[in-house]
Amino acid sequence: MGLRERHKEDRRLRILQAASALFRAQGYDAVRIEDIAAQADVSAGTCYNYFTTKGDILLSIVTLEVEEVIDAGRAVVARPPEDVASALDGLIHIYYDHSLMYLSKAMWRIAISLTISAPETPFSQRYSGLDAKLAAQVGDLLVALQHRGRVRADFDPGLIGRVIFNQLNQAFIDFCKDEAMSLETLRAESGQMTAQLARLLSPRVAAE
Amino acid sequence: MGLRERHKEDRRLRILQAASALFRAQGYDAVRIEDIAAQADVSAGTCYNYFTTKGDILLSIVTLEVEEVIDAGRAVVARPPEDVASALDGLIHIYYDHSLMYLSKAMWRIAISLTISAPETPFSQRYSGLDAKLAAQVGDLLVALQHRGRVRADFDPGLIGRVIFNQLNQAFIDFCKDEAMSLETLRAESGQMTAQLARLLSPRVAAE
DNA sequence: CAAAAGGATTGAGTTCATTCATTTTTGAAG
């Protein structure tokens, strides 16, 4: 790798680290591109050689985080708890905890809103792809549970995986929208939902 | 009502109408506050006496639309079709069609993203409240179907109503994110989902 | 009816993201 390439890598990383630290410390809106540039020892213009918009910098940080969440989820899917509700709750627990490790509610809000308002942006698309992967992971968990006979076999696990993921996602968005809401409350609400869905999915029904 | 009050009403309305027309014609981003002000025969500053941000003007337009959607939905809930899948599809059909009558995909994208990125804004909160009403309406439909014995009685209709609404909502967001996607495709995808859920909710299960 | 008080309007001014013409740096070729 030549000098030029190394410089490029280096600068990209410096910009990302500077932005990440500043966003976390001061909030997305309060940070100016010039601040990021100064902290990264480049000029404002250079930031635009690496990222198309300020939002893209944030999304780039967030996608790194989501990738880690997916990795963390794999462990649960490979070795899921026995019953449906616990399995779902375990996965969800990991998703939520990991998501808040490095990113504030405000950063998530902005990131999510960007993927909706500017879906054509490269990082937006990447983020959407990761969301799809997360949904697929939930589907994988359901398949594992189906194999064990813990859930009904007469439905499409991919589809229901997406249904469940959408619930988690919406609950998480509501959580991010309300600064006063605690992680415990989020977990409790998701738990209610999964318990309900686990019941609908269980093979033996005490119908009516 | 004094002259001052009348002026206020009048101006507010003029700003809203000007913005609505311009947003539709040129798209949200392409319209400047000054353009709206000019079209409404006021100054740019005045727009900020009536709305806190440019986004708030859009949200104000969108909430009017959502209120109409809720009204339209009431008719279906009052007199739902016999089977679960048709009832859900009917309601959804109305939601989607009405939503696209006056607002473009792009306008929805921006509006939805604003309610996430700036949830404290007055119109944001109003919008969120309307979303909750829509979810409750789906719940009402489920209650009606439960009374007829068309769906299992052993679940919380409010909770499942929210689950279903979240699905619709997410499908609609995905639709707005993809300019190439047709309304037919949206309907088809939602239909798949409701069919699947209708099955899970039906009282007699061909278990496993 | 005159004048003071308070509310609304105004548009020039500020701030920041983004652009772009210019300058600097890099790596290859001679």
Next chain:
DNA sequence: CTTCAAAAATGAATGAACTCAATCCTTTTG
């Protein structure tokens, strides 16, 4: 070691949202 073309970096210029001190209208009061 020079020279040169391409790639990158730079920062001054642009444009649009939003702010605010000054001004203009209503309304009220004496």
